[in-house]
Amino acid sequence: MHRRTCLGCLAGLSSFGAAGRARAAAPAVTPDVATRNAAVLAGLAEPGPLLRRWQWIVVHHTAAEHATLPGIDNYHRKHFGDPLGAEYHFVINNGKKDRANRPIGLVDIARWRHQEPAWHLFKPHNAPDSIAICLVGNFETRGLPAEMLASLTDLTRALMKLCEIPRERVSTHRVVDEKMTQCPGKLFPRDAFLQSL
Numbered sequence: 001m002h003r004r005t006c007l008g009c010l011a012g013l014s015s016f017g018a019a020g021r022a023r024a025a026a027p028a029v030t031p032d033v034a035t036r037n038a039a040v041l042a043g044l045a046e047p048g049p050l051l052r053r054w055q056w057i058v059v060h061h062t063a064a065e066h067a068t069l070p071g072i073d074n075y076h077r078k079h080f081g082d083p084l085g086a087e088y089h090f091v092i093n094n095g096k097k098d099r100a101n102r103p104i105g106l107v108d109i110a111r112w113r114h115q116e117p118a119w120h121l122f123k124p125h126n127a128p129d130s131i132a133i134c135l136v137g138n139f140e141t142r143g144l145p146a147e148m149l150a151s152l153t154d155l156t157r158a159l160m161k162l163c164e165i166p167r168e169r170v171s172t173h174r175v176v177d178e179k180m181t182q183c184p185g186k187l188f189p190r191d192a193f194l195q196s197l
């Protein structure tokens with residue numbers, strides 16, 4: 001079940017009672033997305049004194065191609081009974097749903113604005129105080145578009161710098177949860193991504 005969606009990978013969590021190199025090519029996102037993402041990155045420190053002591057960064061996928069933050073918000077609010085909604089701190093769009101407002105590579109700020117932990121792992125002790133970044137799409141069945149990888153890399157680097165998180169504490173859901181899930185999919189370029197940080 002939790003393999004179907006990381007919407008779905010999280011579905012399995014209810015049983016826990018919870019409440020570089022890759023970007024060296026031409027600019028991957030459109031100028032509009034680059035501008036909007038730059039504003040997101042520039043505002044990462046806005047929580048100011050409320051900024052938590054984040055220790056890890058963990059990458060997920062939705063495993064569903066047609067998803068956006070509002071839908072994830074609703075799904076997680078209902079599923080987990082969590083009024084804060086999405087159990088991810090950031091969502092990176094694939095441009096398939098609500099393309100006009102959420103083009104490929106656009107970063108949406110989700111739970112980050114609340115500076116609250118997310119229930120995104122089966123074994124949170126493996127990555128305590130972790131920031132959850134979710135890629136929209138199913139990368140078990142297709143490769144990660146360059147636009148999304150570029151945005152993920154930029155966002156991860158900015159978070160590493162802001163929160164002083166070393167590369168050794170950047171990982172993927174499958175590895176953190178010791179293969180209990182395929183998330184973010186076998187075609188997610190884990191090694192290249194980590195090496196690019």
Ligand SMILES: [Zn+2]
Nearest residue numbers: 006060173183
């Ligand atoms: Zn996941």
